[in-house]
Amino acid sequence: WLDEYDFIIVGGGPAGLTVANRLSELPHITVALIEAGGDASTNPNVTSVDGFTTALGTSIDWQYTSTNQSHAAGQTIAYHSGKALGGTTTINGMTYVRAEKSQIDSWGEIGNPGWSWDDLFPYYLKSEDFTYPTSAQLSSGVSYVPDDHGESGPLKVGYPYGLLNGSFHTIVEDTWEALDLPHNEDVNGGSVRGFTIWQSTLDMVANIREDAARAYYHPIQGRPNLHIFLNTSANRIVWKKMGGLATAAGVEITSSNGTVSVLNCSREVILSAGSLRSPAILELSGVENPSILEKYGIEVKVDLPSVGENLQDQPNLSFVYSTNSTFNGSIVYVAYGAMSDFFSSWNSSNLNTTSYAEIVAAANNNTVSAESLEYLFNIQLNLLKSGVPNAETVMETSLNLGLGPSGFLLSAFWLLMPFSRGSVHINSADPEAYPSINPNFFLVDFDLDVQIAIAKWTRKFWGTESMKSLITAEISPGYDILPQNATDYQWATWVKTAVTANSHPLGTCAMMPKELGGVVDEKLKVYGTANVRVVDASVMPFQVSGHLSSTVYAIAEKAADMIKETL
Numbered sequence: 001w002l003d004e005y006d007f008i009i010v011g012g013g014p015a016g017l018t019v020a021n022r023l024s025e026l027p028h029i030t031v032a033l034i035e036a037g038g039d040a041s042t043n044p045n046v047t048s049v050d051g052f053t054t055a056l057g058t059s060i061d062w063q064y065t066s067t068n069q070s071h072a073a074g075q076t077i078a079y080h081s082g083k084a085l086g087g088t089t090t091i092n093g094m095t096y097v098r099a100e101k102s103q104i105d106s107w108g109e110i111g112n113p114g115w116s117w118d119d120l121f122p123y124y125l126k127s128e129d130f131t132y133p134t135s136a137q138l139s140s141g142v143s144y145v146p147d148d149h150g151e152s153g154p155l156k157v158g159y160p161y162g163l164l165n166g167s168f169h170t171i172v173e174d175t176w177e178a179l180d181l182p183h184n185e186d187v188n189g190g191s192v193r194g195f196t197i198w199q200s201t202l203d204m205v206a207n208i209r210e211d212a213a214r215a216y217y218h219p220i221q222g223r224p225n226l227h228i229f230l231n232t233s234a235n236r237i238v239w240k241k242m243g244g245l246a247t248a249a250g251v252e253i254t255s256s257n258g259t260v261s262v263l264n265c266s267r268e269v270i271l272s273a274g275s276l277r278s279p280a281i282l283e284l285s286g287v288e289n290p291s292i293l294e295k296y297g298i299e300v301k302v303d304l305p306s307v308g309e310n311l312q313d314q315p316n317l318s319f320v321y322s323t324n325s326t327f328n329g330s331i332v333y334v335a336y337g338a339m340s341d342f343f344s345s346w347n348s349s350n351l352n353t354t355s356y357a358e359i360v361a362a363a364n365n366n367t368v369s370a371e372s373l374e375y376l377f378n379i380q381l382n383l384l385k386s387g388v389p390n391a392e393t394v395m396e397t398s399l400n401l402g403l404g405p406s407g408f409l410l411s412a413f414w415l416l417m418p419f420s421r422g423s424v425h426i427n428s429a430d431p432e433a434y435p436s437i438n439p440n441f442f443l444v445d446f447d448l449d450v451q452i453a454i455a456k457w458t459r460k461f462w463g464t465e466s467m468k469s470l471i472t473a474e475i476s477p478g479y480d481i482l483p484q485n486a487t488d489y490q491w492a493t494w495v496k497t498a499v500t501a502n503s504h505p506l507g508t509c510a511m512m513p514k515e516l517g518g519v520v521d522e523k524l525k526v527y528g529t530a531n532v533r534v535v536d537a538s539v540m541p542f543q544v545s546g547h548l549s550s551t552v553y554a555i556a557e558k559a560a561d562m563i564k565e566t567l
């Protein structure tokens with residue numbers, strides 16, 4: 001390797017690989033990328049376009065576990081996260097759904113100049129290589145708006161070949177329409193509400209999953225100025241001894257053979273280790289709350305207590321039904337509902353953001369103040385009032401069974417914008433030790449109310465005459481556990497005990513003014529440092545209606561341009 005690189009990127013997920021690709025377009029710039037996992041490009045659990053979940057729990061999944069969830073029956077919850085070149089896009093559900101326009105606009109509103117939908121939309125397009133649907137896919141119900149898609153980016157987006165044909169799509173669409181949820185021609189134009197068939201990150205020609213390595217690394221892997229260090233862990237940032245802003249000199253790494261060494265950099269360190277690890281690497285490097293670092297004997301370089309706070313993930317549940325039909329094909333149908341679609345007693349004036357902010361501030365020992373949280377929560381509330389979707393209900397024939405005949409129908413569903421906030425913090429000074437992950441599901445009661453309302457909405461859909469005629473039984477949770485006329489207590493008990501993580505963690509290095517609890521500024525630079533940025537899902541200040549990877553790619557494309565401007 002080189003004595004010194006211009007840039008060192010930690011983490012080879014969608015964010016890290018996008019930045020690596022774009023920076024190494026400049027032949028005079030040298031880039032090192034450190035990835036803890038290996039090459040998974042021929043792993044069938046990765047390549048298969050219909051094998052979502054088969055990679056979970058294998059060696060390319062970090063397999064984290066949350067802390068005990070005191071507001072979710074005390075249980076611990078599995079946290080999956082990709083450990084391979086390509087990051088979590090090697091194991092994810094491949095759904096390609098962007099954020100709602102006003103959600104990205106809110107990033108600017110809280111004090112991040114240069115961040116709005118209009119600023120980000122060109123980068124969504126820049127990253128994308130949309131494949132137009134086949135006539136068979138169109139007749140299976142696919143719809144799209146050409147102007148919402150890019151066609152010359154690295155990331156192939158399309159639809160699976162095995163889409164179910166026949167009348168089921170029309171029946172589902174008509175059922176949602178009867179529930180006042182309209183068809184959405186294309187959820188990727190900034191308006192997410194409605195029922196649609198989603199797009200997926202897949203290469204339709206090769207019929208293979210399009211992960212970040214396949215999109216952003218394979219086509220450029222011969223570049224001599226880009227060095228990828230696989231099976232190598234970044235332990236901590238190494239600092240230069242100088243006054244003023246903390247200045248990174250390089251990154252301490254552990255190679256696959258256990259050797260510890262330092263990679264040097266002349267310009268910047270870019271953390272792209274994802275929402276669950278980038279804050280931990282900052283803490284191990286001395287950028288954190290002094291009271292946490294003291295416990296582990298880590299010298300404080302930058303006093304920045306908000307590192308690792310603001311964790312937001314979505315609580316996920318599902319209903320599974322047996323049917324009297326056999327489904328030969330996949331359905332990737334989704335319904336996005338605003339509060340007024342699914343919450344009959346929705347009255348925004350009943351929301352007490354002052355109290356939610358106090359609850360969250362108390363849970364984080366006032367590391368992020370109640371005042372800041374209330375300001376942020378009021379912006380979040382305004383998004384809900386304006387009709388931004390807050391519920392996602394996905395309809396599928398089965399998970400994990402490929403395209404083969406399935407006699408099941410299921411819905412996974414989740415609350416999109418929780419008010420609860422959790423945290424990710426180190427447990428030890430040992431960089432190999434897993435951080436402590438606490439999504440704090442249902443810390444704010446309102447989140448539980450909303451999740452129950454979404455569950456009822458989803459069951460109402462499956463309980464309509466048209467769906468009922470296809471279903472023989474609800475096999476999970478089933479009416480013995482959750483009767484059709486369940487009481488509020490039964491609903492709450494089921495939701496708290498059956499909840500899992502939706503695997504959309506973000507916010508742990510939030511892009512916000514420091515006084516609001518931010519970790520990075522609008523240039524994604526870590527406060528108090530001269531040359532450390534975070535570029536990954538952790539910088540998103542609020543949850544989005546949609547799935548994260550499309551927005552992660554867009555953020556990273558924008559970040560690469562911001563960095564290039566400084567060269």
Ligand SMILES: Cc1cc2nc3c(=O)[nH]c(=O)nc-3n(C[C@H](O)[C@H](O)[C@H](O)COP(=O)(O)OP(=O)(O)OC[C@H]3O[C@@H](n4cnc5c(N)ncnc54)[C@H](O)[C@@H]3O)c2cc1C
Nearest residue numbers: 011013015036087088092093094095234274536537547549
């Ligand atoms: C089960 C599951 C299903 C999902 N489904 C979808 C979906 O259908 N659609 C969607 O859009 N999103 C989905 N997501 C979320 C999406 O994949 C992630 O939000 C996205 O990949 C985050 O990108 P990232 O670059 O921030 O981090 P990651 O993709 O997690 O990449 C981080 C990389 O950093 C590496 N790393 C971490 N620590 C170190 C270290 N110390 N040293 C070196 N390397 C390190 C990791 O190994 C990893 O490769 C899903 C997530 C999961 C877990």
